[in-house]
Amino acid sequence: MKCPGSITCTLKLNRIPSSKQRSRAAYPSCLYKMASSPDKAETSESFMNRMAECFNSGFVMIGVAIGSSTGLFETMAAIDEPKTSQEIADIAGLKERYVREWLAVMVTSKIVDMDFDKQTYLIPKHRAEVLTKFKGPENLSLAATTIPALCAVYDDIIECFKRSGPRGVPYSKYSAFMDYMGQLSAEKYQEKLPHFVKTNKEIHSLLESGITVVDIGCGHGMFVCTMAREFPNSQFYGVDFCDEYLQVARKEASKRALTNVTFEAHDVVKLPADWSSKFDYVTAIDTIHDQAYPDVVLKEVYKLVKPGGYFSMIDVNASSNIRENMDHPMGPCYYATSLMHCMSVSLYFENGMGLGAMWGKEKAKEMVEKVGFRCVQLEPQPDDLENYHALFEKPDSAK
Numbered sequence: 001m002k003c004p005g006s007i008t009c010t011l012k013l014n015r016i017p018s019s020k021q022r023s024r025a026a027y028p029s030c031l032y033k034m035a036s037s038p039d040k041a042e043t044s045e046s047f048m049n050r051m052a053e054c055f056n057s058g059f060v061m062i063g064v065a066i067g068s069s070t071g072l073f074e075t076m077a078a079i080d081e082p083k084t085s086q087e088i089a090d091i092a093g094l095k096e097r098y099v100r101e102w103l104a105v106m107v108t109s110k111i112v113d114m115d116f117d118k119q120t121y122l123i124p125k126h127r128a129e130v131l132t133k134f135k136g137p138e139n140l141s142l143a144a145t146t147i148p149a150l151c152a153v154y155d156d157i158i159e160c161f162k163r164s165g166p167r168g169v170p171y172s173k174y175s176a177f178m179d180y181m182g183q184l185s186a187e188k189y190q191e192k193l194p195h196f197v198k199t200n201k202e203i204h205s206l207l208e209s210g211i212t213v214v215d216i217g218c219g220h221g222m223f224v225c226t227m228a229r230e231f232p233n234s235q236f237y238g239v240d241f242c243d244e245y246l247q248v249a250r251k252e253a254s255k256r257a258l259t260n261v262t263f264e265a266h267d268v269v270k271l272p273a274d275w276s277s278k279f280d281y282v283t284a285i286d287t288i289h290d291q292a293y294p295d296v297v298l299k300e301v302y303k304l305v306k307p308g309g310y311f312s313m314i315d316v317n318a319s320s321n322i323r324e325n326m327d328h329p330m331g332p333c334y335y336a337t338s339l340m341h342c343m344s345v346s347l348y349f350e351n352g353m354g355l356g357a358m359w360g361k362e363k364a365k366e367m368v369e370k371v372g373f374r375c376v377q378l379e380p381q382p383d384d385l386e387n388y389h390a391l392f393e394k395p396d397s398a399k
C-alpha cells in the first residue's frame, strides 16, 4: 500500500502555524504568540521591565483560571447590565467577599470593567467570548487552568531536582491535569474526524472498506469512538493502562451505541502475543513522548502492524534542536509542561527515558524508523496547531 505521491518522507520543520489558523490544539491557537524578546541592547532596566510583565501575567492567569473553575466568567458573560459584586455572587451562588477580591484582580488586569462610582462590574462581550465555554476549544480560560493543575506537583518536581530526590512523579498525582486533557480531547475529537484522517485518501478508503485499527494510549477514547461511528465497516480497539479513562471511553461507546469498538487495559510495552500483525492501522495521539520506554513501545507497535500497514503518530510540533524552537510561539509553555508532566512521568519509571514533550520531530522520525517503519509523510496539522501528524508504513516485505 502506498500513499499518493509520497515515496520519501516530507519533513516540514519550519512550518510553525500562525495564530490566525483555526485550531483545535491542546492550548488555544490564540496563545500561539511569542513572548516579548529582549531589546537589541538589553539593559538591566529593560530586562527588569520584561520580567515584571511576566510576573504580573502569571498572576493574571491564576485569576483567569479561577474565573474558569468557579464558572464566574460564564456568569458574567450572561449579564448585560453592570452588577454589584453582591449581585454577581448571588447569581453565581458564591461568597461575595471572594467574588469581590477576584473582581479586583480582573479589574486591575483590565479584563472586567468597573464603574467606580456605582461599584458595579461588567465584562465586555469581546472579552467574555475569549474566556468562556462558548468558544469551545479556543476557550483561553480553560487553558489557564493547566497552570494550577500542573502546580499541584510543584513540590514533587522540586524534590526531583535534588540528587537524592525521587526520579520522577507518578501519573496518580496528576488528576486535575488529566481531567483537563480529557476535556480537550473531547473538544478535539468528540464530534469531528481530525484533518489527518479526512485528508489521507488511502487511509480514508481503507477505513471505509473495513480494516482493524488500534489506538494506543487512547485516554478517554473520544478519537476511537468518533472513528468507530464514522467508519462502521472497520473494527476499532482502544488501549490504555488507566482503568479510569477506559471507563469514560466505554461509557462514551455505549452512549453512541457503537458495536465496532473494544477498549482494553494494557501497558503498551507488552501487548497480547496474538495481536502480532493483527492491525492494518495503529494510531498514537500525544502518547509516545510520555512513555518511559518509547523504544520498546515502538517495537511493540511495529509488531502489531500487518506488513504493508500503517502507523500514525501525532505529537508536539517542535524541533529536537532547541535552537530551532527559539521562534516557537509557545516554546516556554511546552518546555514547562514537559518539565512539570511529560518528562517527569516518564522518568518516574526505573530507567525511564524522559524524552519530554519537546523531543521533536527529527528524533521522533529517527526512533520510529529505527524499528523498521518507513516515514511516508510528516506535516503540521491545520486543525491542531500543537501537533504534527507523521504517517509511517511497515514494508510489505516485513514478514
Ligand SMILES: C[S@@+](CC[C@H](N)C(=O)[O-])C[C@H]1O[C@@H](n2cnc3c(N)ncnc32)[C@H](O)[C@@H]1O
Pocket: 181, 185, 216, 217, 218, 219, 220, 239, 240, 241, 242, 245, 266, 267, 268, 269, 284, 285, 286, 287, 290, 291
Ligand atoms: C496525553 S494522554 C493522550 C490521550 C489520548 N490519546 C488523547 O489524545 O486524548 C496519554 C495517554 O497515554 C496513556 N499511557 C501512557 N503510557 C502508557 C502505557 N505505557 N500503556 C498504556 N497507556 C499509556 C495515559 O494513560 C494517557 O491516557
